[in-house]
């Protein structure tokens with residue numbers, strides 16, 4: 001049976017200044033619906049390239065990407081636009097909020113993408129920001145801004161929530177709270193979540209751990225009993 005996400009023998013080459021860089025080489029992994037996957041690997045291992053291809057921000061040179069039965073790797077540019085808009089929620093290291101819109105307005109903007117989106121105000125409640133809805137990004141801490149960006153990503157009810165180093169700019173405790181929130185969102189809202197990190201101590205929080213090395217997936221580990229983030233120290 002096919003998994004919810006299938007990354008099959010994916011290759012990605014970049015040609016820069018006559019040199020070919022193989023960012024991914026026959027990389028394969030799968031993630032089931034509702035799972036929390038952590039993607040681990042050293043700098044340059046291909047993690048971001050893989051996530052960008054999965055999210056339709058970049059395209060594979062070879063191989064196949066399937067999400068929810070759809071062969072995303074065969075999508076036209078136009079189909080990719082729709083896929084990014086409706087099916088994918090992105091959370092980045094830097095929050096990329098619109099500076100002259102309040103927290104609520106930032107989430108509303110994303111919620112407008114689909115008719116059956118979540119209520120923006122309720123989504124901010126879910127991420128613990130009930131008291132800060134009318135603040136502008138500059139008036140919020142880094143952790144609070146990241147909560148807004150998570151609310152923005154989940155308000156449109158994406159099939160996948162893709163997070164690239166979501167705690168990279170946060171201190172230890174704030175980062176931990178954000179990871180706890182992502183784990184909670186996966187469990188409570190049944191969202192499929194993929195998180196890229198450098199920090200191998202985070203492996204126990206995941207249902208599935210995907211290890212990248214030199215553009216390949218060298219190991220996939222399934223945790224029968226993932227550890228709540230609050231119990232992990234690093």
Ligand SMILES: Nc1ncnc2c1ncn2[C@@H]1O[C@H](COP(=O)(O)OP(=O)(O)OP(=O)(O)O)[C@@H](O)[C@H]1O
Nearest residue numbers: 014016021023041042043044045046047048049050
């Ligand atoms: N647009 C691009 N043009 C040329 N080379 C690229 C491009 N994007 C990525 N690469 C190269 O592909 C390889 C994989 O990069 P990638 O960003 O996927 O690694 P990563 O595992 O996410 O690393 P990091 O943890 O440092 O973000 C690297 O050698 C990188 O320099």
